[in-house]
Amino acid sequence: MAGDGDLKQKLQELQKRLGKKHLFEESVCEIRSLLLQYYSSVSPSIQQSFYSVVCRVSTILKTRYTSPGFWTAGLKLFEDAERLVSNPAEKKHLQSCITQAKDQLFEAENSSEDLQSSRGGTNGGYLFEGHLTVDPEPPQPNWMLQSNLLTAAATLLHGESSGLHAEDGNTREHAVSALQELFNRLDDIVPEILDDDSGVPRVPPASKEVVAKLPVTCITEEILVKLGKDAVCSICQENLIVDDKMQELPCKHMFHPPCLKPWLDQHNSCPICRHELKTDDHAYESWKEREKEAEEERKGAANAVRGGEYMYV
Template sequence: MASEETVIMEELQALQRKLGKKQSFEEAVSSISNLLRERYCSASPSLRKSIYAAVCRVATILQTRYTATGFWLAGLKLFKEAEKLVTDSMEKDHLKKCIARAHEHLNDIENEVPSSERRPESRYLFEGHLTVEPEPAPPAWLVAQNLLTTLAVAQDWTTNAESSQVRDGTDNRIENIRVADVPETVRELMNNLQEINGFLDLDNVIEASLQEIGAGPHRAPPASKEVVARLPVINLTEEVIARLGTETECAVCRENLVLNDKMQELPCKHLFHPPCLKPWLV
């Protein structure tokens, strides 16, 4: 029995890889649905978790990559089947959210503005694929981090441009940077900062990031891609989820964390799925 379930788990892993390709997405969803109906009720707790994780992966792929009506209808059918079978209250609530998002997406398609009246939309790469959705707004914490990088560069620029310097009574060096000395791009960024949505926690994010680079000489922090590459990957076990809290979510896609998710954590304590962050790395 154990060896049979191991084979099924390996099959689920292979099906999740197929979800990333348009030509095999619907076939993979159908196979996951068959395993759900035929195996879930008699499965061990670990196999149930694997089946549930595959269903959640379908939801994540749909929300980040695909808009085709057929794909979302297949996903909606799967979510409804899973919601009827799962017994865990948290899993059931999450699947209800997936069902609501699918209904919302399909309703938006029905009420979609004709392409002739639609404004041009930017597309971006996600896991090596060009999306069909507009590029989403970057997370607030990431924009804040990039702002700090830009300001650090501006500080070096003004120092090299012979910005004025004074000393106080205790001989501590104070740098006085004139507004006119700051590059136009930095001034524009700071002036327009309030126009960016979702910055309610900007002050906290900047403060946390400053603490990470606080002491020592002022210099531009390393590029986001290099920083993220060095962050450890966290496998979400039941113990980790219990420690983080059941309402903890990915800072990018805003999905609640589920068992066996792979996550990374920034110094400012924001958690995210590595694939979700890739479009924003510099």
């Protein structure tokens, strides 16, 4: 490498190649090679370029790719970069990238093992001849958990009053298991009204149909100039670059689609202006409509009072 200028240009080229799936793993390996070879001897500005490219690898992995091979390459890069950087903030961020990569690979490995286990045996993924296995059983819906809670509570109360004998161990075990699952998902099935006297219901997730119809824009040079060089996705806080896909809310604010969906599932509002999307919960939508009408009535009453005050001044 002739000098800082050539190295910086090479890093910029590699950053652009990261957006092409068939070049991603190769590009990450090349970035890692350059990092190990040059980082310790280059100027602070080139070291910052290295850090920016490594952060870009993390963003692309989080927002686009799930392949274990890609995450393995990213993990090796993050670990090498974390050992080389000296800035505490950069080191802390890279440590979080390492943790996330390890978690992703752990989940991928467990999912693969679970799938093989669910298809177990030597008959190639069949429960019996002519019958394919099914996916792992999904979590029980909240209404079923609530029903199981009542059954489990009744069983335990009956057992405590009459005395469960050794042969009743399985019954008691099932009841305790149901209560344990209830406890694990308490936040999901108990409405958040115990500590809230305001009467405001919890906001449900955004409608899946509404989210699916949100327009997706591909960032171009022109859009990036308009947004500014420091433009970021406000959810993951990573800088935007050309070819990034961004999903636009009705309020015109844009975010990475993989960042936006879980945010809307949890908060159902724009992270910037708090604009709220429509939900599939008819009871909540009816409450919102009633609140809107009540607010208009309150404003009308307030205006009438102010008008009366002006008449008597």
